[in-house]
Amino acid sequence: MGIGRSTLELFSNLYKKGFFDSIKSVIELGSQEVHIETKRDIAVFLKSIGVKNINDEIKKAYSFKRTIRHKMLFPYRFPAKKLYGWLGIKDYESIDSNGDFGAHVFDLNKDIRKTYKYKEQFDLVTNFGTTEHVFDQHMCFKNIHNLTKSGGYMLHGVPLATLDKNINHCFYCINPPLYKDLAVANNYTLTSMWLQINDKIIKPYSENILRNKSTINSPSNLLIYCILRKNSQRAFEIPHQGSYAGVSKLDYVKEKMDGIKFSKHTKRPLLAKIAKRILEIKI
Helix, strand or coil: CCECHHHHHHHHHHHHCCHHHHCCEEEEECCCEEECCCHHHHHHHHHHCCCCCHHHHHHHHCCCCCCHHHHHHCCCEEEHHHHHHHCCCCEEEEECCCCHHHCECCCCCCCHHHHCCCCCCEEEEEEECCHHHCCCHHHHHHHHHHHEEEEEEEEEEEEECCCHHHCCCCCCCECCHHHHHHHHHHCEEEEEEEEEECCCEEEECCHHHHHCHHHHCCCCCEEEEEEEEECCCCCCCCCCCHHHHCCCCCCCCCCCCCCCCCCCCCCCCHHHHHHHHHHHCCC
């Protein structure tokens, strides 16, 4: 999925709330790039987190080596490592089968501790549109669990189930109870859960939002964001769906979670959109 404008808004708000104060290390599932519509959106984000010399920082972000095709198709993308540096996180790693930007070439269908002897742990593990592409969900979430320090966080941002746009996109689309029951089974704290509608708004998650047709209004894009805190080093446990097993302990519908206030943003210039479309056409 990558890191888009909505995720930047989320990061900006979390930064202001002090979430990143204790985060010194991060590993991402997927060699992520930040991709937004214009550089102005990056400038707005940098200003929101108090970064100085904004123009210089933007130039540094785009100083990595790119092909002409990449520059034309993705003129406003850059490696996510720079983003985390702005947030004060210097220890950055990622996992991806393509190995881009120095990512560890690990298969998340396998136990990476046993297969690759990789036993590092991090304050933050991110999953922005990766787990739905991994066939072995058990092993994938076990790997996330093992990568997270006790007291660390897991941040998920994935497509919600049953949307037309997500047909043929991935193996799985997610339903919110997955994170609720992961938390119950593994002594996680479900700290926050938000809903993103049409790339424009994130609201604290509620089943009532999904049931309200006027609120959803035929979305072309619907995502769920979730933050889980790992509270111990106990071994990973496979969750059962509590609503059927009768063991649910979390009620994420009634939990009070802060909303996300969006800043004004700009759209990608028309000529850039046309150039992107021309390069995408297969001859």
